[in-house]
Amino acid sequence: MLVNNAGVQHRQPLVDTSAADWHRVLDTNLTSAFLLAREAAPAMVAAGRGKVLNVGSVQTSLARPGLSAYSASKGGLAMLTRVMCAEWAASGVQVNALAPGYVETEPTRPLRDDPAFDTWIRGRTPAGRWGTPGDLVGAAVFLVSRAADFVSGQVLTVDGGLTAVV
Template sequence: MSELFSLNHKRILVTGSARGIGRLLAQGLAEHGAEVIINSTQQDKSQAVADELNAQGFKAHAVAFDVTDSSAVQKSIDFIEQNIGPIDVLINNAGIQRRHPFCEFPEKDYDDIINVNQKSVFIVSQIVARYMVKRQQGKIINIGSMQSELGRDTITPYAASKGAVKMLTRGMCVELARYNIQVNGIAPGYFKTELTQALVENKEFSDWLCKRTPAARWGNPEELIGAAVFLSSKASDFVNGHLLFVDGGMLAAV
């Protein structure tokens, strides 16, 4: 049974993993035996995280690239495959948020959200999947959101981008499952992170959140690690095209 969830000998690339939830996932995956590849747009920040993990006795590498630049992604994935080793698991975690009322939403902010949250999933997955198809195995995990299913004030483009990630996950599953590649998603609910700190400190919002969530609290980021381990491990070999909600039951109750 220990092998079922073991990540020993698994090489996992986590995009956007120099901070936030991506950094936390990289740590948790490393603690379960994975060799992790840290990514952000800046090599020094990526390397700092990799150095921290290596100092703890884990195996980590830093490869910086812009997930929205197909040429940079291609060069970086080729480098990883040829110099670090085959990518067994890809976690598309990189994402951004912008908040404006719908009628005032700047087109530039809309474009940035779609490029980072949606287009990058397509670009990075496509390039990594070409290698996985040749090996006839692999796992891709897309980080979605509860907003894959729900709308909310001031974040309509974000919700649209995460809805698209849900359908990218399903479409990729249909096309890649025949090559023994599992494509799934993790959809977090409301978690205490640096991006949600203002909402956490807003008593009115926090009170509303706790009333609407069956678990009656915010999620702690560490509670996402189990889902990532499951979808990265042998335990999920026949799970495909699935969006795993980690939301304290909120979606079930709304």
């Protein structure tokens, strides 16, 4: 089993984002998943079974101003998940992605401490709250379990309903 869970952000308008910052985010969030999976897959394919779980974000399918590199990297991770499925599923390797919504973590502390943003997230999320790391456990365990042996190429969003509403 391989879990690709690297992630960094760079918050800046697209026109002000340097090529170096763009590459740093894409290298961390997308290229690392490609490189690790490329190394792990041959053993999984040879064994006739394996699981790859790529951790994306709600920015896998949504865009926010100021998160150009992050959104592009997480959107790319969703497509990389599908390509890995297309190439390895016949060999018994399932590849899926988990796309968390806004979760209470140390990197999101500045967003949670911003009263306007915190109110916006709580109001925009049907569950009315930020997620917790524990909210992701069930979905992650399912995707890497035998119960998901016929699930591949999917992005499972765990976001309290954020992406389900307008």
